[in-house]
Amino acid sequence: MPYYGWDEEHISLLRASIKEFCDKELSPEYVRWMDENCDFPPDDLWKKLADWGVFERGLGGTPYDYLVIQEEIATASVAVMLAIGASISFGQGFIFMLGSPEQQQRFLQPLFKGEAKMCMALTEPGGGTDILGALSTTAVLDGDEWVINGQKIFITAAHVADYIITIAVTDKNPANPRESWSIFIVPSDTPGLTIRTIPKLGCHACACSEIFYDDVRVPKQSLLGPLNKAYRFLVQGVVDRKSSGGGESSGKKSSGGSQGPNLAMALLNQERVSTAILSLGIANAAFRDSLEYAKERQAFGKPIGQFQIIQSYLAEMAIQIENARNLIYGTVAMGLLGKPAHIQAQMAKVVAARASEYCAIKGMEIFGGYGFTMEYDIQRHFRDYKQMVFAPITDEMAMNQIAHMLGLPKSY
Numbered sequence: 001m002p003y004y005g006w007d008e009e010h011i012s013l014l015r016a017s018i019k020e021f022c023d024k025e026l027s028p029e030y031v032r033w034m035d036e037n038c039d040f041p042p043d044d045l046w047k048k049l050a051d052w053g054v055f056e057r058g059l060g061g062t063p064y065d066y067l068v069i070q071e072e073i074a075t076a077s078v079a080v081m082l083a084i085g086a087s088i089s090f091g092q093g094f095i096f097m098l099g100s101p102e103q104q105q106r107f108l109q110p111l112f113k114g115e116a117k118m119c120m121a122l123t124e125p126g127g128g129t130d131i132l133g134a135l136s137t138t139a140v141l142d143g144d145e146w147v148i149n150g151q152k153i154f155i156t157a158a159h160v161a162d163y164i165i166t167i168a169v170t171d172k173n174p175a176n177p178r179e180s181w182s183i184f185i186v187p188s189d190t191p192g193l194t195i196r197t198i199p200k201l202g203c204h205a206c207a208c209s210e211i212f213y214d215d216v217r218v219p220k221q222s223l224l225g226p227l228n229k230a231y232r233f234l235v236q237g238v239v240d241r242k243s244s245g246g247g248e249s250s251g252k253k254s255s256g257g258s259q260g261p262n263l264a265m266a267l268l269n270q271e272r273v274s275t276a277i278l279s280l281g282i283a284n285a286a287f288r289d290s291l292e293y294a295k296e297r298q299a300f301g302k303p304i305g306q307f308q309i310i311q312s313y314l315a316e317m318a319i320q321i322e323n324a325r326n327l328i329y330g331t332v333a334m335g336l337l338g339k340p341a342h343i344q345a346q347m348a349k350v351v352a353a354r355a356s357e358y359c360a361i362k363g364m365e366i367f368g369g370y371g372f373t374m375e376y377d378i379q380r381h382f383r384d385y386k387q388m389v390f391a392p393i394t395d396e397m398a399m400n401q402i403a404h405m406l407g408l409p410k411s412y
């Protein structure tokens, strides 16, 4: 386990504590029940997570605390961690980074207490990879209100969110298309909004939705961060405090007493790392279940774990998990030291997604025919891992960006 000089005793106590919480509140039976019956974690579980302090330790604690918490929860239930992550990464992350003093005052405390839920709506039906070309939702200022029209797709947790962080075009004829997007905090009960859940293959206990904006009016103060500069924050990771709508307050401590998010990383870079941790959780779970099964299942008078090829699958799983964990923890450590970690964040996303893929697929093989039934959890890991491969960015696009950062010509 890499600690990078972090307080090892504190981390092990924290890990033991969150693991104990997960063993009690996220038992395999309960997680299976949620997968079959829920499109979001039930309210009583949400309250227990809040009481434990999960939301407070999102951006209100230290980044390595949150890293450990994420890994343990994602190992118990990736869907639950995905649900939590929407409110922490998008809600807390965006508002901490970009919010005005009033916005921070209004939204951070409810987010830290788990009392407000948020989601982030960027992707549109026209395409998620070529998002700059596809984004067509508009926000037009009309007196003291912004009027939003358009459509979003695949938005995680939108069906339960109290607020939808919406990215829209605010300059229809920009000299530079990268200077045409802005971010808005849109209450989900605003007239003109329609939200429709989309059934999906995996991560059932955290649904995604389509959102339709039909003349949705929000007050002028709903703008989050500076006008027309959203792309810079989201993709390029430039936080220009002077021009930020929330700039004056952003350098200060948040009202939650936070050490704050890693300002060296773009908001979407942080999402890459968070997705990498979700993948790591799936890989951990698939490995744990497969190892246990390999020790018990008998063939030719011995446990299948005695056969060299099964051992090789399990050893490879362990290697890929360790590799992913090292890269994830290392990326966060670099961010904490204020070093740019853009390429590492992309690499962590890809390496961890591949680890989850390998562990889920080989896990299915280790389980043989039983893996293909709904009786064992390995089928859930197999369904869940797929989401990690293409969200929030596809592995293909992450590879493009890694190559580009290595100095190769842009291929798209």
Ligand SMILES: Cc1cc2nc3c(=O)[nH]c(=O)nc-3n(C[C@H](O)[C@H](O)[C@H](O)COP(=O)(O)OP(=O)(O)OC[C@H]3O[C@@H](n4cnc5c(N)ncnc54)[C@H](O)[C@@H]3O)c2cc1C
Binding pocket: 119, 120, 121, 122, 123, 126, 127, 128, 129, 130, 153, 154, 155, 156, 157, 200, 208, 387, 390, 391, 392, 393, 394, 395, 396, 397, 400, 411, 412
């Ligand atoms: C379950 C789920 C949850 C999601 N949650 C959210 C959310 O909360 N908020 C949000 O805003 N979005 C969310 N997304 C959207 C997600 O970010 C996009 O699905 C993703 O960016 C891919 O976009 P796309 O699906 O439109 O695929 P496309 O962009 O249509 O890509 C299709 C294929 O073409 C490949 N491709 C495209 N361009 C290139 C290129 N230049 N080089 C190589 N290959 C290329 C892609 O890699 C992919 O394999 C979610 C998606 C899903 C499915």
